[in-house]
Structures are given as structure tokens and as C-alpha cells.
Amino acid sequence: MAELEVLVDDVRRLVEVESPSLDVDACTASAENLAALIEERTGRAASLIDSPVGPHVHWSGGGEPSVLILGHHDTVFPLGALAERPFRHADGKLTGPGVFDMKAGIVQAIHAVAELDDASGVEMLFTADEEVGSAASRDLLEERAQACGNVLVLEPSGDGGAIKTGRKGAGTFEVVVHGRASHAGLDPDAGINSLIEAAHQVLVIASIGDAAAGTTVTPTVAKAGTADNVVPAETRVRVDVRVTGPEEKDRVEAAMAALTPVDERATIEVLGRIGRPPMPESASATLFPLAQQADPGVVGVAVGGASDGNFTAALGVPTLDGLGAVGGGAHADHEWVDASTLPARVALLRGILERIPAP
Structure with missing residues (x-):
């Protein structure tokens, strides 16, 4: 020994x-x-x-x-x-x-x-x-x-x-919300606030998880804005995903791809996948x-x-x-x-x- x-x-x-x-x-x-x-x-x-x-x-x-x-x-x-x-x-x-x-x-x-x-x-x-x-x-x-x-x-x-x-299978997604910058004090309505849109999306993303199936979908990191007096034009949210089987992998990937903006002026880009199978x-x-x-x-x-x-x-x-x-x-x-x-x-x-x- x-x-x-x-x-x-x-x-x-x-x-x-x-x-x-x-x-x-x-x-x-x-x-x-x-x-x-x-x-x-x-x-x-x-x-x-x-x-x-x-x-x-x-x-x-x-x-x-x-x-x-x-x-x-x-x-x-x-x-x-x-x-x-x-x-x-x-x-x-x-x-x-x-x-x-x-x-x-x-x-x-x-x-x-x-x-x-x-x-x-x-x-x-x-x-x-x-x-x-x-x-x-x-x-x-x-x-x-x-x-x-x-x-x-x-x-x-x-x-x-x-x-x-x-x-579990595992993967990381990045959800990129594209808006439009404007002066936060002088003309906030001229902007498209990507941070507010991202807040809506985070709630949707968190709801994709299914505890009964052993699936976790967890927003983990968010980055938004450039200055405290500018409506943020872009927000990025990282999402950790864990699944127990191929059916859940397919369901979660489809749900992430189907994210739709609440503010129709904003656009959403979903990057990543569940790269490690269960x-x-x-x-x-x-x-x-x-x-x-x-x-x-x-x-x-x-x-x-x-x-x-x-x-x-x-x-x-x-x-x-x-x-x-x-x-x-x-x-x-x-x-x-x-x-x-x-x-x-x-x-x-x-x-x-x-x-x-x-x-």
C-alpha cells in the first residue's frame, strides 16, 4: 500500500x-x-x-x-x-x-x-x-x-x-438583450431599456426549471449598462442549466430559443447550449x-x-x-x-x- x-x-x-x-x-x-x-x-x-x-x-x-x-x-x-x-x-x-x-x-x-x-x-x-x-x-x-x-x-x-x-447534463446559456441607449434624465422614453426587458426575461427563464424532473435553470450573472445616466442598450444574462435526461435537454433548449421580448422594440439573442449530455x-x-x-x-x-x-x-x-x-x-x-x-x-x-x- x-x-x-x-x-x-x-x-x-x-x-x-x-x-x-x-x-x-x-x-x-x-x-x-x-x-x-x-x-x-x-x-x-x-x-x-x-x-x-x-x-x-x-x-x-x-x-x-x-x-x-x-x-x-x-x-x-x-x-x-x-x-x-x-x-x-x-x-x-x-x-x-x-x-x-x-x-x-x-x-x-x-x-x-x-x-x-x-x-x-x-x-x-x-x-x-x-x-x-x-x-x-x-x-x-x-x-x-x-x-x-x-x-x-x-x-x-x-x-x-x-x-x-x-x-446531470449541464450547459451554460447567455441571453443578450438588445435595446437602445438614450439620456436617462433628458429623454428616457427615446431609449429601449434592455435592463428592464432582461428583468422580465429572468423571471421567464427561472420558470423553465422543473424540480420534479430534476431540471434546474438558474440565472447566475448579469451585466448591463455603461453609465448611471444612460438607458442601457445591452444587457447580458448568463444561465446555468442542469438536466437529467435527453427529453429535458430538448425541452430546455427549445424554451430558451423561444424567449420573446415583452417590449416589442427590444430583440433577444440566445447563445449557448447544453454541451455535456447527462x-x-x-x-x-x-x-x-x-x-x-x-x-x-x-x-x-x-x-x-x-x-x-x-x-x-x-x-x-x-x-x-x-x-x-x-x-x-x-x-x-x-x-x-x-x-x-x-x-x-x-x-x-x-x-x-x-x-x-x-x-
């Missing part, structure tokens, strides 16, 4: 090389650091696959592929976050930018693979743009998922270490029992968040998610990992890998 001290040191090594999404230089340094660690622990070199957003890191144990371990090395935190929140191991917790999502999970995977008596058939892929939609990695990860036939995703676990057996619990039906065999105490849970596992599950490839670190605070300054769980999570992943049949 992997020693806790070694695991913690390896997590430190990854966290201390910052990797904000879309920063090509930072993600290049991160990929090189990650590839070096993989080679040190497994004895086999990893490949760097260039992309417009920075390198993806791919590793193969050789032989006919049978399982893809899928993760990402980019994080949501900007350069400089490490200086504000250095990596720490204190009171049983690991903290630092990206430690929970998902650099500790990457370390767990590397050690699980390194402990296998025979790693042939196993591949690992750590992409550089999951946090910003996976546009530069989707084709690659889908190709490798189909080639391998099984996918284990290293996103952080659910509460208490639960494995994620299902996920991951039904059926996608994990063959893999979750292997996790239970490896650890009878493990539990599964369906969650609202999305990951690259949504893409692989949509292809019909068996997919099990949430196999990363145990902790909390993903995407927040207080994110943390329960250090004591690292060896057990390595053992869990190793146990699943050992139980996946050869092709």
Missing part, C-alpha cells in the same frame, strides 16, 4: 506548479511536471499531446487497451493563488489551489497504476481544459474512451467518499459492482455536477466517476483533502483496475 508521506509529497509537487485553464505556459509547465512524476512512479514515460490550451498528458501500460483513467490537470485558480494559499498539510488536511479538484486524485491514480502487477491495458489521460468545457480535448478523450471500453473518472468523490454513479446511472452498472467488491463499504450517488464522464457515458462506454480525492470545497478558496484517506483511495482504484477483465 502506498505510504501516506509519499502520497502527500507527490500531491505537494503537483499543487506547487500552478495550472490555470487557458494559460498555455502554466499548463505546459504543469504537464511536464506531471509527466515526470508519472515516469518516476510507473517506470514508463508519458506523452505530451499538444493543444491550443496546453498539453494533455497521456500514458499507456501497453497491450490491448481495456480501461481509461480520465482526469484533468488544469484548475480554476489564477496564477498567484499559490502565493496566497500555499500548499499545507495540517490537522489532517491538505490545502492549496487545485488540491481537491483534482491533483490529489491524479496522485492516487498514478500510485494505483504503479502498484499493479501488470498494468497492460491501462491508460491514463489528464487533459488541460476540463474546467473550461473540454473543447480542445473532447475528441481525444472520446477516442481513447471508445478504444479502451471502460472509463474511470478522477473527479473528487461525493460526500464521505461516495462514488458518482450518475450525473450521464445516466446505467452507465456505471458494470463498473460500480467492481468498486463494491474492492471495498464493500463504498456507496454510490447521482449528482448535479458534470464532468468529462458525461461525454464518455453518452458514447455508451461504461463510466464510473468520483474516484478522486475525499474532501470538500471544490473551486473554492477553502478546498481541502482528507489526507488520511489517500492510501485507501489508491487501494480502491487499484482494486477496480484489477477486476476489469482483459478485452
Whole structure:
């Protein structure tokens, strides 16, 4: 079993090389650091696959592929976050930018693979743009998922270490309301107030959600106007959407496309879509029992968040998610990992890998 001290040191090594999404230089340094660690622990070199957003890191144990371990090395935190929140191991917790999502999970995977008596058939892929939609990695990860036939995703676990057996589909829309500017004091009626129109639309948008169906449609960010004495000519509203099935995906996309202005002089432009399809619990039906065999105490849970596992599950490839670190605070300054769980999570992943049949 992997020693806790070694695991913690390896997590430190990854966290201390910052990797904000879309920063090509930072993600290049991160990929090189990650590839070096993989080679040190497994004895086999990893490949760097260039992309417009920075390198993806791919590793193969050789032989006919049978399982893809899928993760990402980019994080949501900007350069400089490490200086504000250095990596720490204190009171049983690991903290630092990206430690929970998902650099500790990457370390767990590397050690699980390194402990296998025979790693042939196993591949690992750590992409550089999951946090910003996976546009530069989707084709690659889908190709490798189909080639391998099984996918284990290293996103952080659910509460208490639960494995994620299902996920909602997710997408972001931007609703752009076009009006006309005018002087707010001298001639307000000459303008078309995009902010007032957007207020009407926000209420309509929020009503598209359906709690009974598990669908959430949530306006999250709004930007309007240029000055406090100008009728705003343009307002932009961002909308987060989560759906449980393809029927709801179609319904929500149609409802968003059908938004109609209350003020007929205004126009509405709807951008975006539900880009990550739902991951039904059926996608994990063959893999979750292997996790239970490896650890009878493990539990599964369906969650609202999305990951690259949504893409692989949509292809019909068996997919099990949430196999990363145990902790909390993903995407927040207080994110943390329960250090004591690292060896057990390595053992869990190793146990699943050992139980996946050869092709």
C-alpha cells in the first residue's frame, strides 16, 4: 500500500506548479511536471499531446487497451493563488489551489497504476481544459474512451467518499438583450431599456426549471449598462442549466430559443447550449459492482455536477466517476483533502483496475 508521506509529497509537487485553464505556459509547465512524476512512479514515460490550451498528458501500460483513467490537470485558480494559499498539510488536511479538484486524485491514480502487477491495458489521460468545457480535448478523450471500453473518472468523490454513479447534463446559456441607449434624465422614453426587458426575461427563464424532473435553470450573472445616466442598450444574462435526461435537454433548449421580448422594440439573442449530455446511472452498472467488491463499504450517488464522464457515458462506454480525492470545497478558496484517506483511495482504484477483465 502506498505510504501516506509519499502520497502527500507527490500531491505537494503537483499543487506547487500552478495550472490555470487557458494559460498555455502554466499548463505546459504543469504537464511536464506531471509527466515526470508519472515516469518516476510507473517506470514508463508519458506523452505530451499538444493543444491550443496546453498539453494533455497521456500514458499507456501497453497491450490491448481495456480501461481509461480520465482526469484533468488544469484548475480554476489564477496564477498567484499559490502565493496566497500555499500548499499545507495540517490537522489532517491538505490545502492549496487545485488540491481537491483534482491533483490529489491524479496522485492516487498514478500510485494505483504503479502498484499493479501488470498494468497492460491501462491508460491514463489528464487533459488541460476540463474546467473550461473540454473543447480542445473532447475528441481525444472520446477516442481513447471508445478504444479502451471502460472509463474511470478522477473527479473528487461525493460526500464521505461516495462514488458518482450518475450525473446531470449541464450547459451554460447567455441571453443578450438588445435595446437602445438614450439620456436617462433628458429623454428616457427615446431609449429601449434592455435592463428592464432582461428583468422580465429572468423571471421567464427561472420558470423553465422543473424540480420534479430534476431540471434546474438558474440565472447566475448579469451585466448591463455603461453609465448611471444612460438607458442601457445591452444587457447580458448568463444561465446555468442542469438536466437529467435527453427529453429535458430538448425541452430546455427549445424554451430558451423561444424567449420573446415583452417590449416589442427590444430583440433577444440566445447563445449557448447544453454541451455535456447527462450521464445516466446505467452507465456505471458494470463498473460500480467492481468498486463494491474492492471495498464493500463504498456507496454510490447521482449528482448535479458534470464532468468529462458525461461525454464518455453518452458514447455508451461504461463510466464510473468520483474516484478522486475525499474532501470538500471544490473551486473554492477553502478546498481541502482528507489526507488520511489517500492510501485507501489508491487501494480502491487499484482494486477496480484489477477486476476489469482483459478485452
